[in-house]
Amino acid sequence: MKIPRIIVHPTAMKITTKIVDRTTPKIPRKIASLTTMKITTKIVSLTVVVLAVMIHAGCERVIDYRGPETEPKAVIYALLEPDRLISVTVSESHSVFQVPWQPRQINDATVRVYRDGDLLETLAYKSPEPADENAPVSPYSLYSSVTNKPEFGHTYRIEVLIPGYPAAYGETELPDPVDVEVADTSSSDIGYGNRQLNVKLRFRDPADEENYYRFTAPATMGNYYAFPGEPYDPGQKVYIRIDDLSYGALSDPIISPMQDDDIFGIYPQNEYYVFTDELIPGKEYTLNLKYTGFNFNTEHYEFLRASFRLNSITRDLYLYLQSYSVYGQTEGNPLAEPVPVYTNIINGLGIVGALSFSQDSLKIGDYPVEGVQYEMQPY
Numbered sequence: 001m002k003i004p005r006i007i008v009h010p011t012a013m014k015i016t017t018k019i020v021d022r023t024t025p026k027i028p029r030k031i032a033s034l035t036t037m038k039i040t041t042k043i044v045s046l047t048v049v050v051l052a053v054m055i056h057a058g059c060e061r062v063i064d065y066r067g068p069e070t071e072p073k074a075v076i077y078a079l080l081e082p083d084r085l086i087s088v089t090v091s092e093s094h095s096v097f098q099v100p101w102q103p104r105q106i107n108d109a110t111v112r113v114y115r116d117g118d119l120l121e122t123l124a125y126k127s128p129e130p131a132d133e134n135a136p137v138s139p140y141s142l143y144s145s146v147t148n149k150p151e152f153g154h155t156y157r158i159e160v161l162i163p164g165y166p167a168a169y170g171e172t173e174l175p176d177p178v179d180v181e182v183a184d185t186s187s188s189d190i191g192y193g194n195r196q197l198n199v200k201l202r203f204r205d206p207a208d209e210e211n212y213y214r215f216t217a218p219a220t221m222g223n224y225y226a227f228p229g230e231p232y233d234p235g236q237k238v239y240i241r242i243d244d245l246s247y248g249a250l251s252d253p254i255i256s257p258m259q260d261d262d263i264f265g266i267y268p269q270n271e272y273y274v275f276t277d278e279l280i281p282g283k284e285y286t287l288n289l290k291y292t293g294f295n296f297n298t299e300h301y302e303f304l305r306a307s308f309r310l311n312s313i314t315r316d317l318y319l320y321l322q323s324y325s326v327y328g329q330t331e332g333n334p335l336a337e338p339v340p341v342y343t344n345i346i347n348g349l350g351i352v353g354a355l356s357f358s359q360d361s362l363k364i365g366d367y368p369v370e371g372v373q374y375e376m377q378p379y
Contacts (some may be wrong), residue, residue, distance in 0.1 A: 001250045029334035071097040073348045074168040078158045080354040081148040087144040103139035111143040114157040121148050158352045170352030172343045177356040180310040197294035200286050201308050207282030212318035214311040215273040217245035224300035232300045240375040244274050272321040296364045301372045303365030309357045316344040317353030
């Protein structure tokens with residue numbers, strides 16, 4: 001007796017049954033169906049086993065890395081600002097294949113500061129503050145000056161020598177600040193009981209030179225929490241928190257030039273709010289800042305103290321912050337191309353940059369007020 005090959009397909013089941021009935025008329029229909037089910041089960045089971053073996057084999061496969069070995073390098077972070085003592089953070093890079101890697105404090109480095117080619121000072125190592133015994137060791141080692149602050153019109157060179165590494169160095173100079181002013185403020189109703197604080201920050205870009213900027217806005221604010229319409233209760237506290245209002249600039253096209261085209265949110269954000277004068281060379285420009293949900297009830301002693309800063313930064317610092325922002329947002333994304341982080345360090349990694357800033361302030365409400373209870377929020 002010959003049994004035809006069974007094809008497991010809904011439309012083929014009827015045809016298969018008819019063939020079985022004609023060639024073996026005395027075999028009951030139920031027995032033929034059971035036979036079909038057994039063979040089908042064997043086929044499915046065999047398929048599952050084969051797939052499991054393939055997956056297992058794929059998981060166990062090890063691919064040897066045959067690329068060039070990455071040599072560890074000295075890492076330097078130095079940001080020079082007027083009226084601040086010169087400080088340098090020293091670290092070291094390591095390969096992803098260096099497992100385990102133990103971070104350490106580098107207390108035996110030689111960190112020298114040169115001004116216009118002459119040795120200005122050898123910086124002293126600063127031990128970190130005592131931490132919990134279970135806290136990991138910080139890989140960043142601080143070296144600071146005790147007397148010297150950077151001055152305009154000079155070139156500074158930061159040189160770091162870590163035992164076992166070649167001498168690494170980077171150079172920078174302070175950029176001139178650009179005046180800025182709060183040109184206008186307003187509050188608008190955006191619906192559903194919410195209001196928006198609008199701030200216009202105006203400046204004029206210096207002509208005949210390339211300029212690089214970063215916007216920052218440190219702020220302190222006080223909030224009184226109560227139901228709408230309730231009168232002020234002297235027994236309730238006004239809670240103070242430190243905030244960063246830099247995000248208000250994301251609505252401005254010079255900070256986020258791709259915002260109108262980015263309907264799916266696929267472009268990297270400008271996390272450090274940096275921009276150039278490429279579109280505004282030598283012109284006056286007004287940054288439009290927007291803050292949703294800002295509505296301070298001064299009758300309940302709520303307040304805002306904000307400093308809107310226009311930081312003039314070096315080209316090297318601009319390129320570093322721009323590339324680091326994109327790197328941080330694409331790291332770990334298998335669909336994104338690797339983004340190298342810019343560095344101006346010879347024989348090493350990191351950045352030696354500088355900035356100066358001008359600022360204008362915005363004050364809403366009175367603070368402090370005698371008799372009002374205040375409490376600092378931990379976040």
